[in-house]
Amino acid sequence: MKFDYKKIERMTPAMRIIHWANAICMIAAIITGLYIAHPYYQSFIAEGAVDKYVMAWNRWVHFISAIIFDVTSIVVVYLYFFSRFEKPYRKLIPNAKNVKEFGEVVLNLLTLNRRKRFDSTHSDSFNTTYFTIFHLLLFFMLFTGLQLYVHGLESGESSIGAWWPAFLHITTDWTIPVTGGTLMDVRIAHHITMWLIIVWIVFHIYYQIWRTIFWEEGDIAIVFGGSKFVKDKE
Amino acid sequence: MAEGRDESIKKLFDAKSAKVNTNRGEEYFADLYVKCQKRLGELKAMPATGGGVDLRKVLEEDGFERRDFLKWASATTAMLMLPASFTPLVAEAAEVMNRIPVVWIELSDCAGNSEALLRSDGPKIDEIVLDIISLEFHETLQAAAGHQAEKQLEEALELFRGKYILFVEGAIPLGIDGNFGTLGAKAETFKDHLLRLADGAAAVVAVGSCATYGGIPAAAPNPTDAVGVMDIVKGKPVINIPACPANPANIVGVVLHYALTGSVPELDSLLRPKFAFGYRIHDNCERRAHFDAGEYVEEWGDEGAKNNFCLYKMGCKGPMTFNNCSIIRYNESVNWPIGVGRGCIGCSEPDFWDKYAYERPMANAHIKAPTGGVERTVDQFGLGLLTAAGIGIGIHAAASVMAGKKNSDEKDA
Numbered sequence: 162m163k164f165d166y167k168k169i170e171r172m173t174p175a176m177r178i179i180h181w182a183n184a185i186c187m188i189a190a191i192i193t194g195l196y197i198a199h200p201y202y203q204s205f206i207a208e209g210a211v212d213k214y215v216m217a218w219n220r221w222v223h224f225i226s227a228i229i230f231d232v233t234s235i236v237v238v239y240l241y242f243f244s245r246f247e248k249p250y251r252k253l254i255p256n257a258k259n260v261k262e263f264g265e266v267v268l269n270l271l272t273l274n275r276r277k278r279f280d281s282t283h284s285d286s287f288n289t290t291y292f293t294i295f296h297l298l299l300f301f302m303l304f305t306g307l308q309l310y311v312h313g314l315e316s317g318e319s320s321i322g323a324w325w326p327a328f329l330h331i332t333t334d335w336t337i338p339v340t341g342g343t344l345m346d347v348r349i350a351h352h353i354t355m356w357l358i359i360v361w362i363v364f365h366i367y368y369q370i371w372r373t374i375f376w377e378e379g380d381i382a383i384v385f386g387g388s389k390f391v392k393d394k395e
Numbered sequence: 396m397a398e399g400r401d402e403s404i405k406k407l408f409d410a411k412s413a414k415v416n417t418n419r420g421e422e423y424f425a426d427l428y429v430k431c432q433k434r435l436g437e438l439k440a441m442p443a444t445g446g447g448v449d450l451r452k453v454l455e456e457d458g459f460e461r462r463d464f465l466k467w468a469s470a471t472t473a474m475l476m477l478p479a480s481f482t483p484l485v486a487e488a489a490e491v492m493n494r495i496p497v498v499w500i501e502l503s504d505c506a507g508n509s510e511a512l513l514r515s516d517g518p519k520i521d522e523i524v525l526d527i528i529s530l531e532f533h534e535t536l537q538a539a540a541g542h543q544a545e546k547q548l549e550e551a552l553e554l555f556r557g558k559y560i561l562f563v564e565g566a567i568p569l570g571i572d573g574n575f576g577t578l579g580a581k582a583e584t585f586k587d588h589l590l591r592l593a594d595g596a597a598a599v600v601a602v603g604s605c606a607t608y609g610g611i612p613a614a615a616p617n618p619t620d621a622v623g624v625m626d627i628v629k630g631k632p633v634i635n636i637p638a639c640p641a642n643p644a645n646i647v648g649v650v651l652h653y654a655l656t657g658s659v660p661e662l663d664s665l666l667r668p669k670f671a672f673g674y675r676i677h678d679n680c681e682r683r684a685h686f687d688a689g690e691y692v693e694e695w696g697d698e699g700a701k702n703n704f705c706l707y708k709m710g711c712k713g714p715m716t717f718n719n720c721s722i723i724r725y726n727e728s729v730n731w732p733i734g735v736g737r738g739c740i741g742c743s744e745p746d747f748w749d750k751y752a753y754e755r756p757m758a759n760a761h762i763k764a765p766t767g768g769v770e771r772t773v774d775q776f777g778l779g780l781l782t783a784a785g786i787g788i789g790i791h792a793a794a795s796v797m798a799g800k801k802n803s804d805e806k807d808a
């Protein structure tokens with residue numbers, strides 16, 4: 162039996178850039194975040210404290226990746242609603258069609274690809290939901306992280322103006338009561354959510370590879386080249 | 396009901412607007428100056444209550460010169476975040492503070508705050524100033540006991556109704572109808588006692604972490620259901636001066652502020668005066684350079700400890716704690732916890748005993764699971780999750796491989 166493969170464009174260059182920016186920042190945030198939590202290497206450099214700046218660099222890298230996350234998150238929210246070709250929010254509405262598709266994708270995974278009764282051309286509702294969970298976790302990281310950050314701006318001033326700490330208080334103070342009432346709870350929540358994100362990443366990578374192997378549609382290429390291939394029967 | 400909800404939603408979004416406004420402009424301070432002068436004039440006209448001790452005399456007897464007192468006054472002015480021009484007013488206020496009647500009660504506590512005032516190596520000016528405030532009632536300090544003490548209290552409450560400041564030290568147990576703590580022959584519960592005394596007070600000051608948030612009595616599992624003053628007293632100005640013990644300088648600061656302006660100082664969302672709790676310890680810590688450099692004490696007494704390295708890895712909670720002890724220290728700047736080489740335990744923050752005081756970095760601390768049962772560190776919890784996910788993935792991958800590829804073409808064919 163012969164069939165052709167049809168090329169389907171799935172991710173624009175902008176989306177791929179965001180993906181890899183997020184991936185790199187995530188690794189950087191985890192490495193530096195774990196250092197901030199519990200400095201796991203010592204600075205043996207025989208120089209005065211003024212010259213080393215090891216924790217400060219770790220925090221700097223952590224905050225820079227945080228700021229990149231800030232920007233990509235805003236763009237991602239925009240794309241969820243206004244993307245040129247795949248508007249992910251449509252797959253999130255729990256209507257009969259999406260719920261059925263979600264169930265079918267889970268069954269596909271559990272039956273080890275014995276059963277595949279959904280259209281894998283475009284992002285399915287399971288995948289979209291899974292990505293949405295990631296973005297929500299990342300948002301939680303942003304809000305708790307910025308709350309931890311604003312503790313150091315208690316004068317109400319910052320190098321970019323007084324609006325910045327004021328803005329951070331308005332947008333992140335809710336994390337204190339929500340996580341348990343103390344500043345430490347915010348920090349615990351920030352740390353635990355990191356682990357949730359790591360677990361998320363592990364399954365994400367596994368699932369993308371698994372799909373590539375079993376569906377034989379080159380899914381892994383989406384994030385590099387922007388497109389995958391589906392079999393064109395005829 | 397709807398209003399209550401709006402209120403709580405509003406609170407959610409300005410839970411901790413920590414901005415410390417040190418400069419409110421000349422006009423504001425000029426107004427305040429006139430207001431304070433007027434207020435001090437009124438106080439001076441009032442008779443000194445209590446023994447009517449003269450601060451100048453007491454200071455002289457204790458060997459302080461006028462100059463020392465003025466130095467103290469200018470430091471206190473700075474602490475209250477007032478311009479230097481207010482120094483003479485602050486000095487005057489300290490002298491007329493004995494016009495303000497104070498009732499001091501102790502509930503579930505260790506008397507540590509009273510002790511902090513009394514047991515310094517030699518009386519410091521802060522403590523002397525507190526000594527001469529018109530302490531109408533203080534169970535631990537007064538000579539009277541038993542029925543005599545109760546009578547004294549009733550008299551003070553009657554005489555100074557609506558005028559006295561009520562200082563509360565210690566938490567309030569609510570379990571078994573408050574009967575974990577009772578006072579006097581009639582076995583009045585701590586809660587009723589507090590409510591009765593707060594009723595006639597001009598303001599209520601909770602001193603120390605127990606009175607503020609329940610503190611140590613309220614630490615898990617909180618057997619007596621202890622809570623802080625602000626959970627009980629409603630409809631009165633409540634000022635919290637947490638820390639274990641509360642810094643005498645901050646207690647004086649609050650009374651002075653009240654003497655000077657007739658109002659309570661600006662408070663944060665936890666009702667703590669901003670002049671004292673507006674800054675984070677970590678940002679004014681003398682070891683901060685070592686923190687940024689990544690130079691940490693790894694164990695007690697090591698080379699790092701000898702070189703005053705940062706105590707972060709020994710569990711210092713300065714990064715999450717707001718208090719002014721890194722600036723004003725204790726006992727008139729003699730020293731403070733981090734100065735003596737041990738980490739901050741966050742004693743001025745809510746739930747400090749359970750969430751801050753474990754003397755390990757948070758990542759290594761045993762945190763209760765939401766179910767309350769097992770205690771694990773956050774990292775153990777995270778690694779547990781990761782292992783579970785890994786096992787799941789492993790099983791799925793192995794099953795996939797063994798089942799072999801069954802691809803859709805065969806099915807179609």
Ligand code: HEM
Pocket residue numbers: 187190191193194195197198199220223224226227228230299302303304305306307309310348351352355358714757758
């Ligand atoms: C999304 C990925 C992120 C990960 C995996 C991550 C991880 C961590 C971890 C593990 C810690 C140590 C907490 C502890 O003491 O146990 C930390 C601290 C911190 N994070 Fe993040 N974080 C992330 C994003 C952010 C963002 C978006 C911000 C926003 C500015 C942020 C700001 C902070 C701050 C301010 C601290 C405390 C640093 C200090 O006190 O010096 N983080 N992070």
Ligand code: SF4
Pocket residue numbers: 676677678680681682683684686704705706707711712713714733738739
């Ligand atoms: S000793 Fe504590 S407060 Fe001081 S710099 Fe280190 S972590 Fe911060």
